[in-house]
Structures are given as C-alpha cells and as structure tokens.
Amino acid sequence: MIKAVLWDFGGVLTTSPFEAFAGYEKKNHLPKDFIRSINATNPDSNAWALFESSQVSIDEFDALFQKESTLCGHKVPGKDVLALLSGEVRPAMVQALRMIKKHYQVGCITNNVKTGQGPGMSKSENKAQQVAAVMALFDTVIESSVLGIRKPNPEIYQIACTQMAVDPAQALFIDDLGINLKPARAMGMATIKVLNQEQAINDLEQHLQLDLRSSG
Numbered sequence: 001m002i003k004a005v006l007w008d009f010g011g012v013l014t015t016s017p018f019e020a021f022a023g024y025e026k027k028n029h030l031p032k033d034f035i036r037s038i039n040a041t042n043p044d045s046n047a048w049a050l051f052e053s054s055q056v057s058i059d060e061f062d063a064l065f066q067k068e069s070t071l072c073g074h075k076v077p078g079k080d081v082l083a084l085l086s087g088e089v090r091p092a093m094v095q096a097l098r099m100i101k102k103h104y105q106v107g108c109i110t111n112n113v114k115t116g117q118g119p120g121m122s123k124s125e126n127k128a129q130q131v132a133a134v135m136a137l138f139d140t141v142i143e144s145s146v147l148g149i150r151k152p153n154p155e156i157y158q159i160a161c162t163q164m165a166v167d168p169a170q171a172l173f174i175d176d177l178g179i180n181l182k183p184a185r186a187m188g189m190a191t192i193k194v195l196n197q198e199q200a201i202n203d204l205e206q207h208l209q210l211d212l213r214s215s216g
Helices: 016-025 034-040 048-053 059-070 076-083 093-101 123-134 154-164 180-187 197-208
Strands: 003-006 105-110 139-142 171-175 191-195
Touching: 003 154, 016 059, 016 076, 048 059, 059 076, 076 123, 076 180, 076 197, 093 105, 105 154, 139 154, 154 171, 171 180, 171 197, 180 191, 191 197
Parallel strands: 003 105, 003 171, 105 139, 171 191
Antiparallel strands: none
16 A cells, blocks of 8 residues: 655656756757766766765866766766756646645655755756745655765665655655666565656556546
C-alpha cells in the first residue's frame, strides 16, 4: 500500500533543463545532447557530481566543466550550463501534487546546486517565488546541495523514507531520469519515469487511483 509519493523537481514539476540544453547546443553549433554526454561521463566523480553534492564552488565547477567539455571536443563554460537550469513551473503537475497531498504524504528529492534562488535554482525573483510556493507543499524536502548526497545514491532515498516514517515499499517515486529510478525500484519503491506531462499524470492516476485533472 502506497503511503507516500516522492517527487523529483526539475523535469517533473518544471520543464526539463534538457530543453534549454538543446537550445544552447543549437545556438552554439554543438552536437546534439553534448551537455548531457558530459554529465553522463564519470557520473560519480565529474564536475556535475561534485557540484550537486556541494564539494566544489561555482567557480571551481565552471573551470572543471570547461575542462571536461574541452576534452570531449567543445569548450563549454560551466557557468553557461548553470544559467540553463531553471525551468518553467508546470501548473497541471502542481495541481496533481496538491490533489495527491490530500490523500498521501508528499516529499521531494532533488539534485540541485547552490546557484540562483532556492531549490529550483531560479534566476528571477518571480520564478523563485513560484518555486517556493510549490516547495511549501511538501512534507519533506531533500536537496543534494544541502545533504551532500545525490541521486542515484540509495542513501538519499532511504533518508527521505526515514523522515517520512514509511518503508520504501510504501512509496512511489517519480523522476525524469531512469538512472535515478533504478535504485528506488531496487529498494522496493513503485516508480514513474516522466516522458511528458500528460503521460506522468496518467501514470500517477493509475498508481494512486485518483482523478488528478478535476479542479476539485
């Protein structure tokens, strides 16, 4: 029996930063998915992993990412990538979160970095306020930049479950990256991979037996 729903933030409750990455790549004549390929190389020890777990500063990340990207054939400053992270809030997903909160505990496990304003890494005050309103809905918020542990480390999921006093088998986890869902499944969680907003809401409705599209 599911008692808690755990949410990723970026790419789930907001549009995916991958869309912004694609736009940057096109504008700067980079290969498709170049930025994502850098982030996927040495995923436990690369610049991205170190920054999301608060082991390096913004300036250090900038230099490390630039070095890694240059070795892969194209020079990309890390600070350029950081400017692309803050997505737009998805109102329909936020509505689904609000409705689910009436029936289940809700928590957030987000890999984020200490840049911008708040957990959503927002560059504008207005967007930061929108994100803050969403984050206030959660019973528990786990941020990699605060904890020093990032998904897909199994420990971060266990910490969330412990804080919410549920067994992993009583939790549903929703994320847009399969690599983050795999350890959650191994622990016994039900999982949903977000491909798009419509599919995500359909899957949530099926798992939870709730109507998440009505205004009531």
